[in-house]
Amino acid sequence: MSKRSIVPFGPQHPVLPEPIHLDLVLEDEKVVEAIPSIGFVHRGLEKLVEKRNFHDYMYVIERICGICSFMHGMGYAEGIERIMDVEIPDRAKYLRTIWCEMSRLHSHLLWLGLLADAFGFESLFMHCWRMRETILDMFEASTGGRVIFSVNKIGGVLKDMDSSMLRTFVDMFDKMEEEVRQLTNVFLKDYTVANRLKGVGILTKEDAILNGAVGPMMRAAGIESDTRKLGYAAYGDIDFDIITGKECDSFARCEVRIGEIFQSFNIIRQAVAKIPEGPISVDVKGNPNGEAFVRLEQPRGEAVFYFRGDGTQFLNRARVRTPTFANIPSLVKILEGCDFADVPILVLTIDPCVSCTER
Amino acid sequence: MAKITKSPWLLHYDGSSCNGCDIEVLACLTPVYDVERFGIINTGNPKHADIFLVTGGINEKNKAVVKQLYDQMPEPKVVVAVGICACNGGVFKDAYNIIGGVDKAIPVDVYVPGCAARPEAIIDGVVKALGVLDEKQKAFKEAKKKKGAEK
Amino acid sequence: MNKYGSFTGGIFKSLFKKPATYGYPFNKREFPERTRGHIVINIDDCILCGLCEKKCPSAAIKVDRNKGTWSIDRMGCVQCENCVVGCPKKVLSTDVNYTEPSTTKTVDTFTKAGAAISEEKGASMPNCNLDSCVFCGLCAKNCPQGALSVDRATKSWKLDETLCVSCGLCVEKCPKKCLEMGEDKTKNTAALAPYDVDDLPKADLNACVYCGICASACPQGAIELDRDSKKWVVNEDKCIHCGICYYKCPKKCIAMVDAETALAVAEEKAEDTGASLPKADLDKCVYCTLCAKNCPQGALTVDRANKVWKLDADACVSCGLCVDKCPKKCIDMSASSAAEANEPEFKRGYDVEATPDANLDLCVYCGICAKACPQDAVTVDRENKTWTVDEDKCIHCAICAYKCPKKCIDMK
Numbered sequence: 001m002s003k004r005s006i007v008p009f010g011p012q013h014p015v016l017p018e019p020i021h022l023d024l025v026l027e028d029e030k031v032v033e034a035i036p037s038i039g040f041v042h043r044g045l046e047k048l049v050e051k052r053n054f055h056d057y058m059y060v061i062e063r064i065c066g067i068c069s070f071m072h073g074m075g076y077a078e079g080i081e082r083i084m085d086v087e088i089p090d091r092a093k094y095l096r097t098i099w100c101e102m103s104r105l106h107s108h109l110l111w112l113g114l115l116a117d118a119f120g121f122e123s124l125f126m127h128c129w130r131m132r133e134t135i136l137d138m139f140e141a142s143t144g145g146r147v148i149f150s151v152n153k154i155g156g157v158l159k160d161m162d163s164s165m166l167r168t169f170v171d172m173f174d175k176m177e178e179e180v181r182q183l184t185n186v187f188l189k190d191y192t193v194a195n196r197l198k199g200v201g202i203l204t205k206e207d208a209i210l211n212g213a214v215g216p217m218m219r220a221a222g223i224e225s226d227t228r229k230l231g232y233a234a235y236g237d238i239d240f241d242i243i244t245g246k247e248c249d250s251f252a253r254c255e256v257r258i259g260e261i262f263q264s265f266n267i268i269r270q271a272v273a274k275i276p277e278g279p280i281s282v283d284v285k286g287n288p289n290g291e292a293f294v295r296l297e298q299p300r301g302e303a304v305f306y307f308r309g310d311g312t313q314f315l316n317r318a319r320v321r322t323p324t325f326a327n328i329p330s331l332v333k334i335l336e337g338c339d340f341a342d343v344p345i346l347v348l349t350i351d352p353c354v355s356c357t358e359r
Numbered sequence: 360m361a362k363i364t365k366s367p368w369l370l371h372y373d374g375s376s377c378n379g380c381d382i383e384v385l386a387c388l389t390p391v392y393d394v395e396r397f398g399i400i401n402t403g404n405p406k407h408a409d410i411f412l413v414t415g416g417i418n419e420k421n422k423a424v425v426k427q428l429y430d431q432m433p434e435p436k437v438v439v440a441v442g443i444c445a446c447n448g449g450v451f452k453d454a455y456n457i458i459g460g461v462d463k464a465i466p467v468d469v470y471v472p473g474c475a476a477r478p479e480a481i482i483d484g485v486v487k488a489l490g491v492l493d494e495k496q497k498a499f500k501e502a503k504k505k506k507g508a509e510k
Numbered sequence: 511m512n513k514y515g516s517f518t519g520g521i522f523k524s525l526f527k528k529p530a531t532y533g534y535p536f537n538k539r540e541f542p543e544r545t546r547g548h549i550v551i552n553i554d555d556c557i558l559c560g561l562c563e564k565k566c567p568s569a570a571i572k573v574d575r576n577k578g579t580w581s582i583d584r585m586g587c588v589q590c591e592n593c594v595v596g597c598p599k600k601v602l603s604t605d606v607n608y609t610e611p612s613t614t615k616t617v618d619t620f621t622k623a624g625a626a627i628s629e630e631k632g633a634s635m636p637n638c639n640l641d642s643c644v645f646c647g648l649c650a651k652n653c654p655q656g657a658l659s660v661d662r663a664t665k666s667w668k669l670d671e672t673l674c675v676s677c678g679l680c681v682e683k684c685p686k687k688c689l690e691m692g693e694d695k696t697k698n699t700a701a702l703a704p705y706d707v708d709d710l711p712k713a714d715l716n717a718c719v720y721c722g723i724c725a726s727a728c729p730q731g732a733i734e735l736d737r738d739s740k741k742w743v744v745n746e747d748k749c750i751h752c753g754i755c756y757y758k759c760p761k762k763c764i765a766m767v768d769a770e771t772a773l774a775v776a777e778e779k780a781e782d783t784g785a786s787l788p789k790a791d792l793d794k795c796v797y798c799t800l801c802a803k804n805c806p807q808g809a810l811t812v813d814r815a816n817k818v819w820k821l822d823a824d825a826c827v828s829c830g831l832c833v834d835k836c837p838k839k840c841i842d843m844s845a846s847s848a849a850e851a852n853e854p855e856f857k858r859g860y861d862v863e864a865t866p867d868a869n870l871d872l873c874v875y876c877g878i879c880a881k882a883c884p885q886d887a888v889t890v891d892r893e894n895k896t897w898t899v900d901e902d903k904c905i906h907c908a909i910c911a912y913k914c915p916k917k918c919i920d921m922k
Contacts, residue, residue: 011421011424012372012403012405012424012428013403018373018378018381019372019373019421019424039420040375040418040420040421040424041373041374041375041376041415041418041421042375042418042420042456043375043416043418043451043454043456043457044451044454044455044456044457045451045454047454047455048450048451048453048454051453052567053564053565056565056567056592057567059450059567059588059590059592060450060451060567063377063379063449063450063451063474063588064377065377065378065379066376066377066378066379066380066381066382066475067378067379067382069377069379110382113389123517123521124517125389126389126390127390127520127524129385129386129389129390130389130390130391130530133386133389133390133391133530136386137542140541140542140544140545141542141544142544143544144542144544144545144546144591144604145475145545145546145589146383146475146477147379147380147382147383147475148377148379148474148475148588148590150546150589150590150591150592153595158591158595159544182519182520183520185516186516186517186520189516190516190517285651285656286656353378354373354378355373355375355376355377355378358375390529390530390531391530391531391532392531392534393531396531439611443568443585443586443587443588446585446586446615447583447585447586447615448568449568449586449588450567450568450588452568452569452586453569468613469611469612469613470585470611470612470613470614470615471611472584472585472587472608472609472611472612473589473608473609474568474587474588474589474590477608478534479534479535479539479608480608480609480610480611482534482535483535483610483611484611486535487611487612487613491613
């Protein structure tokens, strides 16, 4: 048996845009154990709920994460609406659905790019991020922000997308889908990609359940579960299948996310076809009194929101269980026994969002 | 743009941002903005870097990390605080774990506002930082000359 | 599986495509109109209410009432637009251009001319004159801070002084004009309503004209009224003591009294004392028919096409409602006989054939003119900013011109 050594990984690391720290226990080049430590991005955002009016807290909770910003805002709005028994207009529900799927698209393209970067396929990275810019332009045209959108409010949304804007978007998506298909073919068919991903980081179905994996990580292990099927926002009216993988490895996770990209195109098209006319928000008076749980499917998996109000303009408690946090045990599991050089890829396959995790 | 006299290398560290500014920093390197046209490279090694881009505010845990990254960088060096959180803490100003902007840990030369800071604003900020870098370099050379003369 | 060259097609395409790089900073970017760049303020219309300061999630805005300044920390603003959405005066807006990076933290301060002196204005808060308040709740609905609570059932009007930002929006919205801004809060604590909460309405039958307005206004249908038999009865069980009949009575002959008095046997109505009749000043009359529509007796006939205003003196009960409802205030109760009331006197301020024309520079497309038009001749499309009049339908009544809140319609 060879000597054990501990190699620190992060917080500042070239492959990670965000700081996470891992202590990797190595035997030669094999990882035997990974000990994660987090807290570099911790802000104490949930506590701020006691200092901000519940309407204004929207702008704080949106900034949990710059990638699923819209979905955090939406989860908060849905929670408060549930406590206060507010029924939002149908058009607002559809608009939220469309923005949600656009977020998912941009998040998955971003992830594909980072993955390509992690295994050294630089030009693939560039192409993914070039396409992502088109979606950001659409976000900017419809919401006014590239990253933080600030369009959710308690009781609906703040900005409308008129029919001509939606039509332009669908045309752009049609064009984009063709390009994305060619690009994702590279991921699915190129042997360099397959060599790096196939058989690496296997998380079996049993392990996924045991470690509480969520999102594409769980679906790649063959578990059929998607919170969108609960039918929040307008998902109840939309027809889609849950995408699952078989092989349980990094390649399967890549496949699942690519499948979800095309699924998002499809959902947006359905939502645009079905979107009803009408108002986009209702006035909300009074203060929330009560508590609510909300479950949302974010690009990285299921997020759980909990809010409790006591009838004042400040909430009592806000809590967000983010998907990356739930996936860290699975990450530790797949790191055990992997090659040291595969660590960056494996960290990336859970699509880590550190600012979500630490809030 | 006449100010660009050298190809600066960047070091990027995410303080405690929402990663909105981080993906915008990365977006600067990608085809639509492509700062590599100017020889700007995002490096992972502090010892290679001229310009230190920090996103997000400073909290108890990352204060030491930011400080040691800054100390590792060779003179002359410029610090750019990207985004409102890096400027003064932003929406998280009142949060219990946030000390404040980057200037609470290390001296900041250029502030880039925006939430999240737009890639255009980041490019403007880096260009501004280059002006500061030139000045610092001049001062650095003179100080060196003086030292040499004294010897 | 395609082992080699899965990327080759893409490479060739990229070779011949236009570069994706748009070349900032050599080419400037055109931002879409919704882009949130930086906040701008129209300081002249700002009332320094400080709501934006309260709403700002990153505490970047500072409002100083005493100095009359509004300042924003450009390196602290997160462009969430919360202040823009929440501004009661709509003086804030967002510009598409972002704030330039800088080596120092820039704070922009705007000073409102002449505002600095008004220090005593600081504590000004709305006062309600409860004598005329009808507890309609419009002030509370429009309060951006939710500082007002109005309860119709208990006739209470309450201000939470810790929340009030003195924006004055409630005063503007009050339909009864019973609110005013001031420091004197004694009025608010005065006796709430001119009657007790369990008082019942009682009509003074000497004055009652049996117009039936109270009965139709009653939300509970608690008032039974018959003109022919001169009957006016309130059903004690149904009455919720809201006092709406009290406020609505055109003759002010209903009083809110305790139950015993209310249910006492009503005395007979005295003989008519030669009541006055309405008379329209036809110089001003626009033949809008509102008087006729509101006449509980159907005693008025207004024919717009032939410019006729006619009173059936036998049917008139002298309730005076036509006077109240006349938007032109051209009716008074000065006539004593049918002949006097119907004396023709026809003249008007504009040509009878004139059609309305809106000044689209001023028009806000509120649609009030379209709603007011009795012929549906005016069409307003807010979304597409169009204002059209159908000349075939127009009867030249000019109601649209009178109704227009912006006074942007002319009869030409």
